[in-house]
Amino acid sequence: MGLEGEGRKDIVVSLNDIAQPIRRHLDVFPSTFRGALRSTVGVVELVTRYLVRRKGKQVRPILVFLSADACGDVNERSYRGATLVEILHTATLVHDDVVDEADTRRGFPSINAVWKNKIAVLMGDYLLSRGLLLSLDNGDVDFLAITSRAVKRMSEGELQQIVRSRKLDLDEESYLRIIGDKTASLISTCCEIGAVSATSDAGVHRALRDYGEYLGLAFQIRDDLLDYVGRKGITGKPTGLDMSGGKLTLPLIHALGKAGKEERRKILALVRKGGKKLDVRRVVEFVRGYGGLEYAEEKARFFAQRARESLAQLPMTPSRDSLERFAEFVVSREK
Numbered sequence: 001m002g003l004e005g006e007g008r009k010d011i012v013v014s015l016n017d018i019a020q021p022i023r024r025h026l027d028v029f030p031s032t033f034r035g036a037l038r039s040t041v042g043v044v045e046l047v048t049r050y051l052v053r054r055k056g057k058q059v060r061p062i063l064v065f066l067s068a069d070a071c072g073d074v075n076e077r078s079y080r081g082a083t084l085v086e087i088l089h090t091a092t093l094v095h096d097d098v099v100d101e102a103d104t105r106r107g108f109p110s111i112n113a114v115w116k117n118k119i120a121v122l123m124g125d126y127l128l129s130r131g132l133l134l135s136l137d138n139g140d141v142d143f144l145a146i147t148s149r150a151v152k153r154m155s156e157g158e159l160q161q162i163v164r165s166r167k168l169d170l171d172e173e174s175y176l177r178i179i180g181d182k183t184a185s186l187i188s189t190c191c192e193i194g195a196v197s198a199t200s201d202a203g204v205h206r207a208l209r210d211y212g213e214y215l216g217l218a219f220q221i222r223d224d225l226l227d228y229v230g231r232k233g234i235t236g237k238p239t240g241l242d243m244s245g246g247k248l249t250l251p252l253i254h255a256l257g258k259a260g261k262e263e264r265r266k267i268l269a270l271v272r273k274g275g276k277k278l279d280v281r282r283v284v285e286f287v288r289g290y291g292g293l294e295y296a297e298e299k300a301r302f303f304a305q306r307a308r309e310s311l312a313q314l315p316m317t318p319s320r321d322s323l324e325r326f327a328e329f330v331v332s333r334e335k
Helices: 020-037 042-053 059-070 076-100 111-137 141-167 172-198 202-227 250-258 261-273 277-289 292-309 318-332
Strands: none
Touching (some): 020 042, 020 059, 020 076, 020 111, 020 318, 042 111, 059 172, 059 202, 059 318, 076 111, 076 141, 111 141, 141 172, 172 202, 202 292, 202 318, 250 261, 250 277, 250 292, 261 277, 277 292, 292 318
């Protein structure tokens, strides 16, 4: 989707350009984040240093700072909010890698691969406790309320996906609810916390929360779409169809809804068997034949446009412009 919602693919949007209005804050943030994780316990300090070295694209801090700057100013609370959501995100990744038995994360060995599951689970718990204490020690009770709702949704979404994947009966409505809980909830939290740190206007808080929710839906649909063209999402997941793990995502869900009963049964049988190369190729051809890729792209662009519309009440500033361009970024990225 283009910046005006018309699918202008000639515009290349980079995350680095998007972050320019708050670049100085991003440059300072890594040291703030490291400071919040320090421990006098040797193994804890060792693992946290390993985690910090594997810095990603800073998507969540970017969203917190842009949201704060778009409706006020970045301040100390904004830094604490960005630290809290980054700690929360890191904790969920550590736990997810244990659940998924993943050996790598962003090209590096995962915590559970290096230190085994017990330490990985306990490190995830430690990170969550550090986030809670950061907010409690500074009186950021409103942050805790927002993040607690996100953790609840993320856990529910993950459990729903596990149950639905076993039955392979996921429809579009259920899929959107699951990705809303699993992915959009945290992105929405970033944007809402940024707004809460900078203004007391409840209407603005709601607008940024809605922006993040729609952005998260567009982000995940695009990530699921990229699986079908053999690319990696910026989440650092391994390349390959999610169907190899028994997961149904929007391109395949749409195609299954268009297919006849017998063809649907055969495709689901392939998904149950797992992702052998020939089976994957057949499923991709099936999805393409029923317009699943085009449908998913259209849906991602729809939610990106809804995200932009949520910003209507904000003043025109470089950070608001970057938030609008962020919506373009998530649906046009190719990795």
